[in-house]
Structures are given as structure tokens and as C-alpha cells.
Amino acid sequence: MRPQSLRARESVLTATCALLEEGGLPAATVDAISARSGVSKATIYKHWPSRTAVAAEAFGIKMATAVPLPDTGTAVGDLTEQVRLVSAFYSSHAGSTFAQLLAACVTDPAGAPYFREFFLNGRRDAIGVLWRRALERGEVDDEVDVETAIDLLFGPLIFRLLSGHAPLGETEAGAIASAALTGLLRGRG
Amino acid sequence: MRPQSLRARESVLTATCALLEEGGLPAATVDAISARSGVSKATIYKHWPSRTAVAAEAFGIKMATAVPLPDTGTAVGDLTEQVRLVSAFYSSHAGSTFAQLLAACVTDPAGAPYFREFFLNGRRDAIGVLWRRALERGEVDDEVDVETAIDLLFGPLIFRLLSGHAPLGETEAGAIASAALTGLLRGRG
Amino acid sequence: MRPQSLRARESVLTATCALLEEGGLPAATVDAISARSGVSKATIYKHWPSRTAVAAEAFGIKMATAVPLPDTGTAVGDLTEQVRLVSAFYSSHAGSTFAQLLAACVTDPAGAPYFREFFLNGRRDAIGVLWRRALERGEVDDEVDVETAIDLLFGPLIFRLLSGHAPLGETEAGAIASAALTGLLRGRG
Amino acid sequence: MRPQSLRARESVLTATCALLEEGGLPAATVDAISARSGVSKATIYKHWPSRTAVAAEAFGIKMATAVPLPDTGTAVGDLTEQVRLVSAFYSSHAGSTFAQLLAACVTDPAGAPYFREFFLNGRRDAIGVLWRRALERGEVDDEVDVETAIDLLFGPLIFRLLSGHAPLGETEAGAIASAALTGLLRGRG
DNA sequence: GCCTAAGCGAGACGGTACGTCTCGTCTTATC
DNA sequence: GATAAGACGAGACGTACCGTCTCGCTTAGGC
Numbered sequence: 001m002r003p004q005s006l007r008a009r010e011s012v013l014t015a016t017c018a019l020l021e022e023g024g025l026p027a028a029t030v031d032a033i034s035a036r037s038g039v040s041k042a043t044i045y046k047h048w049p050s051r052t053a054v055a056a057e058a059f060g061i062k063m064a065t066a067v068p069l070p071d072t073g074t075a076v077g078d079l080t081e082q083v084r085l086v087s088a089f090y091s092s093h094a095g096s097t098f099a100q101l102l103a104a105c106v107t108d109p110a111g112a113p114y115f116r117e118f119f120l121n122g123r124r125d126a127i128g129v130l131w132r133r134a135l136e137r138g139e140v141d142d143e144v145d146v147e148t149a150i151d152l153l154f155g156p157l158i159f160r161l162l163s164g165h166a167p168l169g170e171t172e173a174g175a176i177a178s179a180a181l182t183g184l185l186r187g188r189g
Numbered sequence: 190m191r192p193q194s195l196r197a198r199e200s201v202l203t204a205t206c207a208l209l210e211e212g213g214l215p216a217a218t219v220d221a222i223s224a225r226s227g228v229s230k231a232t233i234y235k236h237w238p239s240r241t242a243v244a245a246e247a248f249g250i251k252m253a254t255a256v257p258l259p260d261t262g263t264a265v266g267d268l269t270e271q272v273r274l275v276s277a278f279y280s281s282h283a284g285s286t287f288a289q290l291l292a293a294c295v296t297d298p299a300g301a302p303y304f305r306e307f308f309l310n311g312r313r314d315a316i317g318v319l320w321r322r323a324l325e326r327g328e329v330d331d332e333v334d335v336e337t338a339i340d341l342l343f344g345p346l347i348f349r350l351l352s353g354h355a356p357l358g359e360t361e362a363g364a365i366a367s368a369a370l371t372g373l374l375r376g377r378g
Numbered sequence: 379m380r381p382q383s384l385r386a387r388e389s390v391l392t393a394t395c396a397l398l399e400e401g402g403l404p405a406a407t408v409d410a411i412s413a414r415s416g417v418s419k420a421t422i423y424k425h426w427p428s429r430t431a432v433a434a435e436a437f438g439i440k441m442a443t444a445v446p447l448p449d450t451g452t453a454v455g456d457l458t459e460q461v462r463l464v465s466a467f468y469s470s471h472a473g474s475t476f477a478q479l480l481a482a483c484v485t486d487p488a489g490a491p492y493f494r495e496f497f498l499n500g501r502r503d504a505i506g507v508l509w510r511r512a513l514e515r516g517e518v519d520d521e522v523d524v525e526t527a528i529d530l531l532f533g534p535l536i537f538r539l540l541s542g543h544a545p546l547g548e549t550e551a552g553a554i555a556s557a558a559l560t561g562l563l564r565g566r567g
Numbered sequence: 568m569r570p571q572s573l574r575a576r577e578s579v580l581t582a583t584c585a586l587l588e589e590g591g592l593p594a595a596t597v598d599a600i601s602a603r604s605g606v607s608k609a610t611i612y613k614h615w616p617s618r619t620a621v622a623a624e625a626f627g628i629k630m631a632t633a634v635p636l637p638d639t640g641t642a643v644g645d646l647t648e649q650v651r652l653v654s655a656f657y658s659s660h661a662g663s664t665f666a667q668l669l670a671a672c673v674t675d676p677a678g679a680p681y682f683r684e685f686f687l688n689g690r691r692d693a694i695g696v697l698w699r700r701a702l703e704r705g706e707v708d709d710e711v712d713v714e715t716a717i718d719l720l721f722g723p724l725i726f727r728l729l730s731g732h733a734p735l736g737e738t739e740a741g742a743i744a745s746a747a748l749t750g751l752l753r754g755r756g
Numbered sequence: 757g758c759c760t761a762a763g764c765g766a767g768a769c770g771g772t773a774c775g776t777c778t779c780g781t782c783t784t785a786t787c
Numbered sequence: 788g789a790t791a792a793g794a795c796g797a798g799a800c801g802t803a804c805c806g807t808c809t810c811g812c813t814t815a816g817g818c
Contacts, residue, residue, distance in 0.1 A: 005763070026296070029804060031767095040765045045806065076374070102351055103292035107215075116354050124354075141368075141375050147355050148345075148364050149373050156337070156344030162291055162351075165305050165313075166336050175337050179330075183372025184338050185265070186330050191784045191794050218773060229796045234775065380768050380810045404674075407799060418770045423801070454752070480729055481670035485593070494732050502732075519746075519753050525733050526723075526742050527751050533723030534715075540669055540729075543683050543691075544714050553715050557708075561750025562716055563643070564708050575790085596778065598793095607791045612780065 011037040012044055016058035021093075025100035028055045052104040052111025059101060060118025063094065069126055075134025080177040082130060083153055087173035090161045099161050124150055152180045193236065200226040201233055205247035210282075214289035217244045241293040241300025248290060249307025252283070258315055264323025269366045271319060272342055276362035279350045288350050313339055341369045382425065389415040390422055394436035399471075403478035406433045430482040430489025437479055438496025441472070447504055453512025458555040460508060461531055465551035468539045477539050502528055530558045572614075578604040579611055583625035588660075592667035595622045619671040619678025626668060627685025630661065636693055642701025647744040649697060650720055653690075654740035657728045666728050691717055719747045 015037035019028040030051045034041045048054045070081040089095050101119070105112040127150050134140040140149070156176045160168045204226035208217040219240045223230045237243045256278060259270040278284055290308070294301040316339050323329040329338070345365045349357045393415035397406040408429045412419045426432045445467060448459040467473055479497070483490040505528050512518040518527070534554045538546045582604035586595040597618045601608045615621045637648040656662050668686070672679040694717050701707045707716070723743045727735045 008764080030806080031804075034766090038765075041767080041806080042808080043764055046763085051805080079373075099295045103295035105353075106288045106292035106351055112353055116352060120352060120354050139375060140373050141371070144368050144373055145364060148361070148368050151345035151348055151355070152341065152365060152368050152373065155346070155348035156340035158351075159340055159344035159347045162295055162347075163305060163309060164294075164301055165309050166340070172337075175334060176341060179333050179337050179341050179372075180369070181373050182330070183368075183374075184268075184329050184333055184341065184370050185372075186328060191782080191792070193794065194783085197795075219775080220773070223796095227796080229798085230775080231777080231797090232795055235794075240774085380766075380808080382768065383809090386769075408801080409799065412770095416770080418772090419801080420771090420803085421769055424768075429800085457751075477673045481673035483731075484666045484670035484729055490731055494730060498730060498732050517753060518751050519749070522746050522751055523742060526739075526746050529723035529726055529733070530719065530743060530746050530751065533726035534718035535722070536726045536729075537718055537722035540673055540725075541683060541687060542672075542679055543687050544718070550715070553712060554719060557711050557715050557719050557750075558747070559751050560708070561746075561752075562646075562707050562711055562719065562748050563750075564706060572789095597780080598778075601792085605791080608780080608793080609782080610790065618779075 008037075008039045008043055009047055012039050012047070012054060013058045013061060015039075016054050017062050020055060020059055020062075020097050024093075024097045025055055025104060028058075030054075048114070049110035050108050052101070052108040053114040055104070056101055056111055056115035057118045059094075059097060060115070060122060063119065064122050069129060075130070075137055075139035076181060078130045079127075079134065079153060079181065080174065082127060083157070083177035083180075084170060084173050086154060087157050087168055087170070090157055090168060095161060099158075102158070103162065123154075127153070153177065156180075197226075197228045197232055198236060201228050201236070201243060202247045202250060204228075205243050206251050209244060209248055209251075209286050213282075213286045214244055214293060217247075219243075237303070238299035239297050241290070241297040242303040245290055245294070245300055245304035246307045248283075248286060249304070249311060252308060253311050255283075256315070258318060264319070264326055264328035265370060267319050268316075268323065268342060268370065269363070271316060272346070272366035272369075273359060273362050275343060276346050276357055276359070279346055280357060284350060288347075291347070292351065312343075316342075342366065345369075386415075386417045386421055387425060390417050390425070390432060391436045391439060393417075394432050395440050398433060398437055398440075398475050402471075402475045403433055403482060406436075408432075426492070427488035428486050430479070430486040431492040434479055434483070434489055434493035435496045437472075437475060438493070438500060441497065442500045444472075445501075445504070447507060453508070453515055453517035454559060456508050457505075457512065457531065457559065458552065460505060461535070461555035461558075462548060462551050464532060465535050465546055465548070468535055469546060473539060477536075480536070481540065501532075505531070531555065534558075575604075575606045575610055576614055579606050579614070579621060580625045580628060582606075583621050584629050587622060587626055587629075587664050591660075591664045592622055592671060595625075597621075615681070616677035617675050619668070619675040620681040622671070623668055623678055623682035624685045626661075626664060627682070627689060630686060631689050636696060642697070642704055642706035643748060645697045645701065646694075646720060646748065647741065649694060650724070650744040650747075651737060651740050653721060654724050654735055654737070657724055657735060662728060666725075669725070670729065690721075694720070720744065723747075 012033060016028050016033050019032055019036065028051065030041055030044060033039075033051075033054060034044060044054065048057070070078050070085065072078050072081055090098065098119075101115055105115045124147075128146055131140065131146050131149055135142055153176075157168060157173065160166050160172070166172065201222060205217050205222050208221055208225065217240065219230055219233060222228075222240075222243060223233060233243065237246070256274055259267050259274065261267050261270055279287065287308075290304055294304045313336075317335050320329065320335045320338055324331055342365075346357060346362065349355050349361070355361065390411060394406050394411050397410055397414065406429065408419055408422060411417075411429075411432060412422060422432065426435070445463055448456050448463065450456050450459055468476065476497075479493055483493045502525075506524050509518065509524045509527055513520055531554075535546060535551065538544050538550070544550065579600060583595050583600050586599055586603065595618065597608055597611060600606075600618075600621060601611060611621065615624070637645050637652065639645050639648055657665065665686075668682055672682045691714075695713055698707065698713045698716055702709055720743075724735060724740065727733050727739070733739065
């Protein structure tokens with residue numbers, strides 16, 4: 001019969017983006033999204049399994065075009081630069097929303113796939129490009145899995161972002177990137 | 190004047206431990222803690238700023254004595270072994286509670302200091318011992334900050350635990366530990 | 379849109395009646411009403427401004443049909459009989475609930491209109507009928523306001539009920555009715 | 568040691584008076600009384616059975632000297648004037664506190680005797696004087712009990728004060744006094 | 757072009773935890 | 788050994804958000 005309305009999806013995502021911008025994930029309650037988008041709660045729950053899923057998709061779409069890929073000419077430069085860009089992003093308003101979303105996915109397993117699909121995958125693809133470029137240039141260890149590489153570079157940043165146990169400025173991001181690239185063992189740099 | 194009662198603190202922490210064991214953080218509601226411990230909600234809120242804080246302290250105390258320090262004879266062995274132990278811990282029931290706590294700290298800033306104080310610090314101290322031991326043996330790069338080293342080794346595990354974007358078995362933990370030690374760049378292993 | 383459910387209203391009022399019967403106003407907590415009626419607290423607070431309001435409405439409805447109008451043939455008889463009936467009512471279990479409700483309305487201004495609407499008005503209407511009947515028969519002073527008459531007849535009973543400074547049996551009720559009818563001045567009876 | 572006791576009593580009553588003045592009965596929390604008087608809660612509960620009792624005593628003492636007895640030369644004048652004075656009092660800030668105290672006595676039976684002892688009795692004694700004076704002058708019906716007379720004159724005012732179902736200005740007070748004196752029956756005025 | 761089944765808005769609802777409040781009792785430490 | 792200071796147990800309060808449901812209105816797509 002009547003197909004699900006595209007308009008509803010888009011209104012919801014637009015409204016959710018605005019709410020996330022204004023007050024982070026806590027502001028993006030289902031009632032608030034419903035009120036602002038003019039889409040009823042029931043309809044929202046027909047399109048998404050949970051509030052986290054909506055927020056994850058909205059946030060992912062917004063971010064998709066935000067961080068450009070660097071090209072400094074070397075793998076070391078590109079990856080280090082990328083870590084720096086990402087750590088700057090984490091320090092921003094959006095970074096806090098990212099943390100809230102990641103945290104919400106722990107509690108809401110139904111939302112996690114959306115977060116991965118619409119946010120993490122995009123990020124990982126982008127960095128995968130850098131990694132493959134570096135591999136082709138022979139600059140990085142081809143025995144290291146791309147997944148491992150990505151987590152090694154960004155996991156530490158994310159851990160700091162979430163728990164706040166240590167600062168996360170440009171200096172620290174640089175130190176982490178450097179350590180990840182050259183390793184912890186002695187006489188490797 | 191009458192000092193705050195130790196008994197109340199201890200009852201609360203014991204009850205919270207039990208609840209965390211049974212149903213993770215979601216089970217450790219303030220009402221449940223109050224009911225099981227026989228300590229009133231008002232008193233709980235006089236001792237701790239939030240439910241997350243209680244849970245963090247309870248969980249941290251329980252874990253403090255749980256994971257022993259390895260001593261394999263080499264820094265590489267010790268640190269790798271520690272990463273393996275921790276990843277095994279993360280795969281367990283308690284690991285899920287850990288993730289829930291870390292996630293809760295994003296939403297509840299008042300709880301975060303408790304989590305750092307009673308959980309992270311303990312963990313970091315333990316690993317700091319390993320790191321210093323390795324430094325003395327000259328096995329690791331003395332230009333790397335101990336904080337950086339710790340986050341590099343465990344951040345990736347935690348990131349995977351939270352988002353579930355990649356498996357986290359013994360193999361993966363080994364790969365991460367190995368990559369962290371030898372670095373991502375070519376010709377370093 | 380979906381209208382407020384009659385079922386919810388009725389369940390709440392029924393449950394509240396039962397609770398009032400069992401333990402007076404102190405037993406009619408919002409939690410208890412919610413639990414017994416199966417209506418959630420939030421919904422109760424959407425229908426009524428406060429617990430007192432719910433209790434007042436429930437009590438008023440129950441009483442509305444409980445005390446019949448007497449018809450002894452004379453105004454003196456009718457009014458005296460009514461005072462006697464009401465004082466008997468006040469001595470009963472329900473009378474204590476009445477006192478608790480009236481007292482609660484002092485503290486909870488939001489509940490007072492409900493008490494007047496659902497309890498007092500009903501009572502006053504009933505007695506107004508008696509008063510007009512007496513007026514038509516020319517038995518009572520047509521310069522006295524019906525409001526004044528009612529308060530003169532029942533105010534003393536209520537005052538005694540609340541403060542308990544004097545007994546309130548059939549004898550006392552008769553004395554009050556008699557004094558109200560004939561006045562305090564000498565040579566009027 | 569003993570004299571300390573007296574000081575405690577007085578501090579408590581003074582502090583309670585001030586609190587009643589500022590915010591009525593709701594402001595006279597036991598904690599607030601304790602804090603303001605410098606007398607500990609435990610000591611307060613050694614002298615009085617409940618918060619209502621403290622408030623009742625404090626209020627009664629304050630009011631004891633406030634309303635003078637009128638002497639217009641006739642019983643009609645005196646009693647009418649008294650009703651008017653009392654109704655003016657009820658319209659004041661203190662009147663609202665009176666209502667709150669009376670209401671509290673319904674819920675707190677332990678406080679009721681204090682209220683009667685320290686407030687009602689004083690009032691009733693004062694009016695008893697007027698009543699006896701009128702009796703001696705032969706102006707009032709000597710078959711009417713003084714208790715009945717008092718309740719007939721003031722019960723209606725108090726009822727209106729509590730439930731707010733009708734205004735309580737000078738006009739209404741006059742009408743009530745008049746009706747109480749001459750009675751409701753026809754041809755008696 | 758009509759009809760009908762579904763999509764949809766609006767928001768009421770049950771559920772559940774929250775953090776706060778005040779009461780009256782109990783426990784120290786002090787004077 | 789009485790008191791101040793205040794911690795404590797008890798339990799109701801009113802609020803928030805979740806995700807489900809129940810209404811009617813709207814609107815496509817099949818006939």
C-alpha cells in the first residue's frame with residue numbers, strides 16, 4: 001500500500017541534528033524529536049528501533065562530509081595529521097556528542113549497529129584509504145591488520161575522551177600517534 | 190558530632206557489588222541498593238553524588254584484588270600477557286559491567302571521578318609497575334610517557350568493547366599488543 | 379487525538395475509595411493508588427493536580443449517594459434531623475476521612491477546589507433543598523442567606539470534629555441545631 | 568543543667584514564632600527550628616511530642632495577648648464585635664497559620680492537646696468572659712451551653728477559613744454573628 | 757474517480773528510576 | 788550526664804523519558 005514517507009525520515013534526521021547540536025544526546029529525546037520534526041513518536045519507532053539509532057544516523061550523516069582526508073605526501077604525515085584532526089574534533093562540541101553516542105550504544109544494543117553503520121564505518125573507510133595508500137608506498141607494516149591499525153591509532157583517544165583521565169590536546173594526540181607508529185619497544189624509532 | 194557511619198558505606202558497597210554481579214549496572218538502581226543494603230536513599234546520596242559513583246567505587250574495590258600482575262621475565266612478555274588478561278576480563282561478565290560504567294561516566298560527570306579514582310587508577314598503577322620494570326630492564330622506549338603507553342595498550346581494547354565493531358578474542362588482543370609494541374611502521378618488528 | 383481514558387479515571391477513583399475506606403487519607407498515597415488501580419503515577423498527575431484532589435473527588439462521589447434527605451414534615455424537624463445525621467456521619471470512620479481531607483486542603487490549595495466541587499457542593503445543594511423547602515413553608519427567616527444558614531448549622535460540628543475540643547455526640551449535635559435555630563439571645567425560644 | 572532546659576524551651580519557642588511569621592507552619596520544620604534556635608532536635612523532642620505541638624505552643628503564646636476583649640455595653644454588641652475581630656484575624660497572615668495548625672492537629676493527634684491548651688483555651692476563656700457578662704445582663708439564653716455558644720459563633724468562620732467555599736469579610740462575619748444571635752427560625756428577630 | 761487499507765499526527769498511557777524532602781530516632785563528641 | 792550537631796531509616800513526593808497503544812485524519816494505489 002502506501003509507502004513509508006521519505007519526508008518523515010528526513011524531518012526526523014534534520015530535527016535530531018539540530019537537537020544534537022543544541023544540547024548533545026541528552027537533548028535528543030524522542031519527544032523532543034517528535035515535537036520538532038512534526039513526526040509522531042509511533043512513526044519514529046517504525047523507522048528506527050530506538051532513540052540511539054536515530055541519533056546515531058543523524059550524527060553520522062552530518063559528520064560524513066566534515067573531516068577531509070589529509071595528503072601530506074607520507075604515510076607518517078598523513079596518519080599523524082589524521083590523529084591530530086580527530087583529536088581536535090573530539091575536543092569540540094561534536095566530540096562530546098560522539099562520546100555520548102558511543103556510551104549510549106553500550107546500553108542500547110539496538111542502536112549500536114546504526115552507530116557503526118552511519119558513523120564508525122565512514123570514519124574507518126576514510127582511514128582505510130590512508131592505510132592502503134601507506135601500504136602501497138611501503139611505509140607501514142603489511143602484517144598489521146587495518147582494523148588493528150585503526151584501533152591502535154584512535155582507541156587511545158577515545159578512551160581518554162570517555163573517561164577523562166588524561167588531557168587530550170594536540171601534544172597528547174601527537175605523542176599517541178608517534179608511539180603508535182614507532183611502537184613502545186626500545187630502539188625502534 | 191556523629192561521624193558518617195562506616196557501616197552504611199560498607200553495606201552499600203557490598204550490596205552494590207552483589208547487584209552488579211547479578212545484573213550489571215542496570216540492576217544497581219539506587220532503590221535496589223537501598224533495599225538490599227538497608228541504607229536509605231537519602232543516606233546514599235549523602236555519601237555519593239550519584240548512582241554511578243556508588244557503582245564505580247564498588248566495582249573498583251572488587252576488581253582491585255582480582256587481576257594479578259604477571260611476571261614472565263621480559264617486558265614484552267609481561268605487557269603482552271597483561272593485555273591478554275585484560276582482554277579476557279573484558280570478555281567476561283565483569284567486562285560488560287566495566288563498559289556500562291565507563292559509558293555511564295560520560296552521562297554522569299559527577300560519577301567519573303569515582304570511576305577514575307577507584308577503578309582506573311588502580312589499573313594504571315598496576316600497569317605502571319610493569320612499565321617501570323620494563324624501563325629498568327631497558328626493554329621499552331624511555332621517551333614514551335607511561336600514560337601514553339597504557340592508553341596505547343588498552344585504549345584499543347576498550348574501544349572495541351564499547352562499540353563492538355570488531356571481535357575481541359585472544360587473537361585480536363595479541364595482535365593489538367604486538368602492534369602497540371613494535372609500531373605500525375615497516376621494518377620495526 | 380486519543381482522548382483521556384475514562385477507564386483510567388474510574389480505576390483511580392475506585393481504588394482511591396477503597397484505600398480511603400481501609401486507612402483514611404494517609405493510606406491513599408499516590409503510589410498506593412497507582413499500584414491498586416493499575417494506572418501509572420504520571421497519568422494520575424495528568425488527570426489531577428495532586429493526591430488531595432483525587433481523594434476529594436473519590437470521597438465526594440462515594441458520599442454523594444450515601445446521606446439521604448430527611449422529610450419529617452417541618453423545617454425544624456428536617457434541619458435538626460440533618461444535623462443529627464451529619465454529626466453521626468462525622469463520628470464514623472468516614473468522618474475522620476472527611477476531617478483529613480478538609481485539613482489537607484489547607485496545605486494543598488490545588489486540591490481545595492476539588493473538595494468543594496465534589497464534596498461540599500453536593501452537601502450544600504442537598505441542604506439548600508431543605509432550606510428552600512423551609513422557606514416556602516415560611517418556617518425560616520428569609521433574611522438569612524442559605525450559605526450563612528448552612529455554615530451556622532454545620533460549621534460548629536466541623537470545628538469540633540477537627541480540634542476535638544468538645545465531644546460530638548447526638549446530644550451535642552441536638553444542642554447545636556437547637557441553638558442555631560432559635561438563636562443565642564434570650565426569650566427567642 | 569536545669570536552667571539550660573528553660574533556655575532551650577524559650578529559644579525554641581522564639582525561633583518557632585519567627586519561622587511561623589515568615590512562612591507559616593510549613594516553614595516551621597523541626598530542622599529549621601533546631602537550626603535557628605541552636606537547640607538540637609533531640610532536645611526539642613524531649614520537650615514536645617511533635618513539631619505540631621511546638622508550633623501550637625509558640626503560636627498560642629504569641630496570640631495570647633493580641634486580641635483584646637471588647638466592651639460595647641451590650642452582649643449583642645460585644646459578641647458581634649468579637650466575631651468581627653476574629654474574622655479580621657482569620658483574614659490575616661496569622662489566620663492562615665491558625666488554619667494550618669488546626670489542620671495539622673487532625674493528622675497529628677499528639678499535637679492537638681497543645682493546640683487546645685495554648686491556643687483554643689485562651690480564646691475560649693476570653694469569649695467565656697463575654698458570655699458570662701451577657702448572661703448576667705440577662706441578654707442571652709441561659710439554656711445554651713457556653714461551649715455551644717462559642718462553637719456556634721466561631722465554627723462557621725473557621726469552616727469558611729479552612730475550605731474557602733465562601734468569602735469571609737466583615738459583611739459575612741456580621742451576617743453570621745447576627746444569624747447566630749437571632750436564630751434561623753422566622754419571627755425571632 | 758472511487759475506495760480502502762495503511763501511513764501518519766497527536767498524545768495518552770504503563771512502567772520504572774530518579775533525586776528530594778521531612779519526619780522522628782539514634783549516635784557521637786563536647787562541655 | 789545532658790546537649791549540639793547531625794547522621795540515619797523510612798517512605799512519599801512529583802518528574803522525566805522510554806517505548807507502546809489508541810484514536811481519527813490523510814493519502815496513496817488498485818479497481
